[in-house]
Amino acid sequence: MKYHLFIEAERKVIKEAMLYPVGFFSMKKLLVLSLITLCVSLSAYAQSGGEMLKMAESNFEEGNYYDAIPLYEKYLQANRKDMQSWYHLAEALYASRNHSEAATAYGSLMKLINNDKELKNTYYLAYLHYGNSLMAVQQYEEAKKQYLDFLRLRPTEPNYRELKRIANAKIRACSEAQEMQKEAYVGDFKIEILPEPVNSPYSDFGLVWLDQSSLLYTSLPSDTLVMVQDDEDFAPVNQLYIAKKSNGSWQAPEPAYDFNHEFFHTANGSLSMDGKSFAFSICQENDAHEVRCAIYVSTKKHGQWSKPVKIKGGINKSAYTSTQPSFGEYTRRRMTSEVLYFVSDRPGGRGGLDIWYSAISRTGEWAEPVNCGSGINTSGNEVTPFYDKESGQLYFSSDYHYGMGGYDVFYAEGALKSWRRPENLGASINTGFDETYFSWRVSNANGTLVSNREADKSVFGKNCCDDIYFIEKQQVMELPAIVVNEDSVKLPEVNIALALHSYDNYDSIETSLLTGKEGDFKIRYKKDYSIEVAASKTGYDKSFKSLRTDDLPDTLMIVMRKAEEKEKIEHIDPTQPEQPLVLSDQVVKKAEIKKGSVLVLENIYFAFGDAEIQSEALKDLDVLERFLINNPKVKIEISGHTDSKGDDELNLKLSQDRANNIRDYLIEKGISSDRIVAVGYGETKPMAPNENPDGSDNEEGRRKNRRTEVVILED
Known part of the structure; x- marks a missing residue:
């Protein structure tokens, strides 16, 4: 007599290759997970690979995905190149809404089929479902890549035309989701x-x-x-x-x-x-x-x-x-x-x-x-x-x-x-x-x-x-704000990054936006939070404000000053090659760049808590790209740094993500990957105090510490 474990998984197949096999339906269809599999029976795992695979395939075909998953996982430990098993494992995880592990399984499948056009067309649905799983875990850029790869396929299945329309819609959905992440005030x-x-x-x-x-x-x-x-x-x-x-x-x-x-x-x-x-x-x-x-x-x-x-x-x-x-x-x-x-x-x-x-x-x-x-x-x-x-x-x-x-x-x-x-x-x-x-x-x-x-x-x-x-x-207030230049002229399309930090705990909220045509924007906040505002615009020095919500003006005015040409090359101490230089075409042409030299990417700007490269960064990255093209033997380290706000481990991860993104950008531009190392240092290497002697925030110091540097490893 066999016993079964019943697991709820809302399943309703509306039509072939529906985007979400685990679609929401009014009742919970109970899927079967055998007690043998649940308890990871040694006798089952002691079977030959062929017997284990046969059992996994049988469960998969019957829709018993919870049965199939551990069997496939065990089988694939010794059979890493079995494409069909990777596909079925990924689909079983996908159907059970375990999207993080499904994405990993789809990734393993892609490594095996990406160089074979026929195999890619055979497993065409994997690309679509892979994108869906990546969306679920909010990896929107990677999801878009999978949808685009799906659109490049040429399978002969009759449903592909309909699915192409869905994939195109999903690409736009990824972009919309990224915008919603930026615009949302998650404390609503x-x-x-x-x-x-x-x-x-x-x-x-x-x-x-x-x-x-x-x-x-x-x-x-x-x-x-x-x-x-x-x-x-x-x-x-x-x-x-x-x-x-x-x-x-x-x-x-x-x-x-x-x-x-x-x-x-x-x-x-x-x-x-x-x-x-x-x-x-x-x-x-x-x-x-x-x-x-x-x-x-x-x-x-x-x-x-x-x-x-x-x-x-x-x-x-x-x-x-x-x-x-x-x-x-x-x-x-x-x-x-x-x-x-x-x-x-x-x-x-x-x-x-x-x-x-x-x-x-x-x-x-x-x-x-x-x-x-x-x-x-x-x-x-x-x-x-x-x-x-x-x-x-x-x-x-x-x-x-x-x-x-x-x-x-x-x-x-x-x-x-x-x-x-x-x-x-x-x-x-x-x-x-x-x-x-x-x-x-x-x-x-x-x-x-x-x-x-x-x-x-x-x-x-x-x-x-x-x-x-x-x-x-939640009760959310709004503070009107405006950005002007030194002559009180309103500045449109200024990049604004906002960070709100609770007085009582480590809760924080980050978002970014653009000012309107009249230089205006609104800061949405809750009481008992501090507000940090960073404004950036090409041709202007960045501006920073730190406020407490218990002492706010009727309207916040941010004044931005035009950037001055900084010819720091004249002040370089040749005995200190490690002294940071502000990256520019003039610096890389006039300065003697040697092993150990440090170049500060002054225009690299990240929103609070965000690792996505902003448009203002392209100027510096293009200069760096030209420098690397003109000096093909140079190897560099991209160093990411943060200020001391937030958790140490999160800051370390954030700085590493930022450095990785810059490295990926340069690689996409054709720079060899073995010439670039990305290292995130978090808040461990400040170049200025984060706080003033009286314990208050040193805004200028924090700004300097939130930086990205290029270190010359080999010249």
């Missing part, structure tokens, strides 16, 4: 995972607030791995639970007995505006192992809920799924009608899962459902709608609208099938992983969302399962 929301017993090691999702302290949601609560025998007639099912908060603590959830089905999955509830109707999904798997859901409704009479019945009016359609209901309303000509938004894969949609609606008639009947239209729906998947009555906005998640990666939360204004362009909630809410089931408890103040971002609660891996997070909008 305070986000905390709800504690046990609300969140279990399995997925918890599909939530609705019954009142300010009662949460109804879907779960398979278990503190341990769930085992079931092969010959059991019924596997465990997800059900609805109610958790209540009392005296500041969440109590153990209780089953919602009025709605749950003993044998089928019950999920995704929604209360009507008057609280008298409750709609939810009941889902089951058919003989073809396809999940089908239908929406049921229960009504409250005399304080008691009626027996759930399948909702009428064409909302449920045979052979297709209808799920994730959300009650809303629509007012026209002073008449308010109840509306039910829901998700379905029925014909007539835009592709994948779409959001539909049905309005109730004057006779109390639900009308034939209508697609919400192209303003909301795409050829991807739009799921988990939530209608906010106070604002009249529809919140939903999409894996196609431009986002951070995976499913992002969006909102749109409008009604029924007429909606304005959806807005992404930005990097303060969304990550590269999946964010779904956004809902307000109190409109525009606090609520919840569901995410598989990294947490310690998952029963298998970091990202397999979903958790419920409480979100609270």
Whole structure:
């Protein structure tokens, strides 16, 4: 008799080669992980490589990815060049949403196939999925490279044309995500995972607030791995639970007995505006192992809920799924009608899962459902709608609208099938992983969302399962600011880097932006934070400001002075070849550059906490490139330095990343990699004090310490 472990992984294959095989669906399809594999049975691993591979392949073909993963990993330790096994391991990790390890596995596959055109076309989907995994872990530049490589392929499969369109959209999404990272003020929301017993090691999702302290949601609560025998007639099912908060603590959830089905999955509830109707999904798997859901409704009479019945009016359609209901309303000509938004894969949609609606008639009947239209729906998947009555906005998640990666939360204004362009909630809410089931408890103040971002609660891996997070909008103030020159003329398109540091802890927020045409910008901040502002523009000296939020002007004015020509070559002490020189064409032509000489890249500028090369740096890098081309025997060290702000280890990593990026830039320009060494020193080699004698910040000293140098290793 064989035992199995059931792991939740929301899977719904809408069409061949869908972007995310682990697409969000209303119920949790339970995948099988054998106890033999789970316990890393020595007898299994003692088998020959061929037997182990056969077992891994069998599990993979059956969709038992959690079974297959450890077997492939063990097999590949001794068979590093087995391309098919690397591909299947990567796909299994991808399907289980373990994107960091999937990216590593795809990388190993790419090393084996990148020089063979035929193999690249054979494994064409790997490039697309590799890009998706890299987006999930927010490696957007590398993700773009994989999408571009995908577009250069020429496979003969009929779905490639459609996937090319998706890849092009993903390239733009990567750029949009990078912009959102720069523009986001990540302190907009305070986000905390709800504690046990609300969140279990399995997925918890599909939530609705019954009142300010009662949460109804879907779960398979278990503190341990769930085992079931092969010959059991019924596997465990997800059900609805109610958790209540009392005296500041969440109590153990209780089953919602009025709605749950003993044998089928019950999920995704929604209360009507008057609280008298409750709609939810009941889902089951058919003989073809396809999940089908239908929406049921229960009504409250005399304080008691009626027996759930399948909702009428064409909302449920045979052979297709209808799920994730959300009650809303629509007012026209002073008449308010109840509306039910829901998700379905029925014909007539835009592709994948779409959001539909049905309005109730004057006779109390639900009308034939209508697609919400192209303003909301795409050829991807739009799921988990939530209608906010106070604002009249529809919140939903999409894996196609431009986002951070995976499913992002969006909102749109409008009604029924007429909606304005959806807005992404930005990097303060969304990550590269999946964010779904956004809902307000109190409109525009606090609520919840569901995410598989990294947490310690998952029963298998970091990202397999979903958790419920409480979100609270923070009070954010705005300080108007303006940049002018010495003559008080407003300066447009000045690069602004902002860093906000908490007074009480090590929390910090970094962002960057450009001033407008009138030199204006706004600093968004919270109380009890200090603000650091750095302004840079070609032709001007950099300007720095350090402020405390308890003592701010009505408007911050930053004055930038025109840069002066610095002919430091006349002041070089020939007995001190290590004395830093400011890199310029004049210096490299006139100075005697020897082994040990240090060149300061004065125009190299990085935003606070960022390693991305800014446009102002290109001037210095081009000078350095010309110097290396004209001196082909010279070898250099790129040295990255930071000031003392922040954690020592983070500063060391940041400086190394910055040095690596400069090295990569020069290599892409054709400089041989063996001529360049990149070293990050963090804050260990200051060239000026970071603080004044009285303990206050030495802004000028910190500016000098945040530098990049070139050290001549061989001349």
